[in-house]
Amino acid sequence: MTADANIAAGLGGGAGRPVLEVRDVCKSFGPLTVLSDVSLTVARGETVCVLGPSGSGKSTLLRCVNWLEPPDSGAIFLDGERIGMRPGGHVAMRDRELARVRTRIGMVFQHFALWPHLTVLQNVMEAPIHVQRRPRAEVRDEAETLLAKVGLLDKKDAFPARLSGGQKQRVGIARALAMRPTLMLFDEPTSALDPELVGEVLAVMKSLARDGMTMVVVTHEMGFAREVASRIVFVDHGRIVETDSPERFFTAPSSERARQFLQRYTGTPTAGAVPAFA
């Protein structure tokens, strides 16, 4: 199976049942409530962009999805299968059960989180070989195809320390795709990049969205969200304040808080407002 076909496998068939369902998730760190009653459904092939001010709980929401942060309450389903808890929802999954579910979710980290002791190619091959136990030759072919897709085949033998931020993040994306995930999570994938490197990463993500990958993207890139998102989810103070089509969200957001947020981030001039990034 080619890499393209694998990516396409993320969209084909099975319409109707959502790929991801987040149901009434709550999460607190000590006295600080980070998420309250967050619910979200993502259909196959959708690109959902999660927007919101810093500290609004966006990243925590993403980290709850693959149980890096176990929610305090609520439930999360991947392809209808409960994550983190055994069926019935009273007994927590054991580490190994959880690990198995996680292999179906690709994650891209803000600070790349590549494994520094492995080359680019080894980074991409590591989990498919050692977690999924797929044959090395097949994994290698697929990893090289993916690296070509993100434009880094010539760097396959380099170590991460030798790459630019944009290159690291593209490796991060290839590494996640190599797992043949049904869902891709992006945690502010361009926030740690120099401005001139953002474009190359967004271009890869756009092509993924076009290929029909199911994606949840936490981002501050308004242009990307507007162009690529099938839906915008706006989070503030740990709640989903509104869910809209990008057209509607960026032209006529229904909540006051979203209006203020957009003013700040896009610098959309409104009468008397001072652009934050002058």
Add this chain to the structure above:
Amino acid sequence: MSHDFAIVWDHRDRFLDGLVNTVWMCIAASIGALVLGAVLAMILMARRRWLAKSTQALVDAMRCVPFLLFAYVIYYGLPSLGIRLDNWTTGVAALTLYNSAYMAELLRAAWTGLPRDMIEAGQAFGFVGFELFRRIILWPVVFAATPIFGNQMIQIIKDSAFLTIIAVPELTHEASSVQSTYYIPFAAFIAAVLLYWLLCMVVEMGVLAIGRVADVRR
């Protein structure tokens, strides 16, 4: 004085034997301490807090014992427990056990210093338990710890000199016996000091070489 050094030169074979013994003991003890230290570090980082806490107490206690006394305790203690080892093995065991506590501490420090998200990425990609440690955590820890590991090896080399008290035929022991036969303390011990110094230089160079390999990998 030059006469004294001539005597040392005449007995260079004994110094060399001592040096070779010291080298082998230190290599064996370093590898042993590293492996045992890695196991201890894993326990120190374990989620079972009571296990981590009690191991921590053991490690702390070990680090507060003077090595000389520790060597005595092993030398006289093991036979009373029914374990009989030759002096050489006893010496290596003492060096290994003693330094594993330090190794555990320095590996743990390197481990907690790793970027958290690199380990989280391992978990997010389905690594778990020992596989997570072996494939994702171990090498970055080793590369991060290389310079301090070299330091610890030098410590092991210096500690090994104490083993003369349990009659292990290492470098200090040989130097000591040559000097007492001919009464040339200064020449004999200076010769031993220079050989120790040479040995430490070799370790330093090794650390630098590994450092070059490690640099691009961290």
